[in-house]
Amino acid sequence: MTTQPVLITTTKTTQRRYGRFWRMLAIILGVWGVGTAVYLLFLWPWMRTWGATKAEIEAALPGDDIVPNANIRTTKGITIQAAPEAIYPWLLQIGVDRGGMYSYDWLENLFGLNVHTTDRIVPEYQNVQVGDFWRFTPKDYVLNPGPGLYVRQLVENEAVLLCFGMEGKPDEPCIDTWQLVLQPQTDGSTRLLLRSNMAMEPELPIKLTYFIQFIMERKMLLTLRDKVEQP
Template identity: 35%
Template sequence: MNAFRRLLVPLLLLKAAALAAYLLLIRPRLLRWGATRGETTRPLPGDDIVPRPHVAATRAITIDAPPEAVWPWLAQMGGHPRAGWYAYDHITNDDHPSADQILPGLQRLHVGDLLPTPPVEGGYTVERIVPGRELVLAIRAFHVTVSWTIVLLGDEEHTRLLFRQRLHCRPGLPGLVYLLLSESADFLITRRQLTTIKTLAEKAAHKP
């Protein structure tokens, strides 16, 4: 028993140190990937949907293309039969490949439109839209409320894309499970999504 305790105590201390390092050093960087301090603190449309978030992430990327070249890729987002989420399609789009071209028939979004999130039923609802500049989406489920805000800032040559996600879970096991699972996957999916949009927009904008 004493030998077991001698092994257990260092193990517990190591786990506690690893958890502290993640919470204090790694997690904050993941939640603000690519964004400046000013971008993480500035108010954005849609913040009021989740006024007291359990998780708040603001991420950003610079795209070498004007906002009008980036917007069409955002306007057609959504799970199959829309253009996809530009991330890991086997996870976020029921294994249907995301579009690699602009689809004219999917360019008109309206408040209240539903953007599917297969294989899960339902999806994100369009809460606010300013074509070419702002897109606010939200999910309101029984255990969680999530808001997505995408804002495009830029000039004739470049776009700064700001992406903010805010999440609030209801008390109880379903909300806790969703929180733990979503935070672990959210960074990887969002980074893939933003880098893919950057690649697609730059390629289309610079096509001869």
């Protein structure tokens, strides 16, 4: 007769624990769902078009044909108080073992990338040819061969068209671009546009993790502006 209350108590305790678990799980899933919805409805559209005008977002740009089956497109823009010919040489220096990535050196160096963004135009970095590979990681990095950018097309003082890829694999189909486009303005300034055309599935993970790329790309555009405009 004495064992029945113990069993009842034990059963009720187990039920309460399961109840708390499922309530907590429901709360976590609810918060994640709301957060994801807010991100996709508000943050994603803002990040993918940061700094760009409606006309720039809708415009056809050099390099749009590199990834003809693109399902994701981002277009960012910034105004630089300089002519295109003053900006173009800075674009030719991109790469961790070249002029740097113009982004957060301290953050990249936490991963041992040894990035040091230059403060000047370096003549030896100006001899760029189609097919060149600009590294995201140093030659002696643990990830070797590593990721980077292949130079697909150069239009002097107008555009630098790049494809993401792995070193040593230049012939693989391009599924993600960096299209750096210079558009002179009537007031003497220049619009620097950065467009990416991506052919990647599924889309949701790409969009949910895009904020990392956005942070680095936004900083790159701001740094380029500041370096070009420096006295």
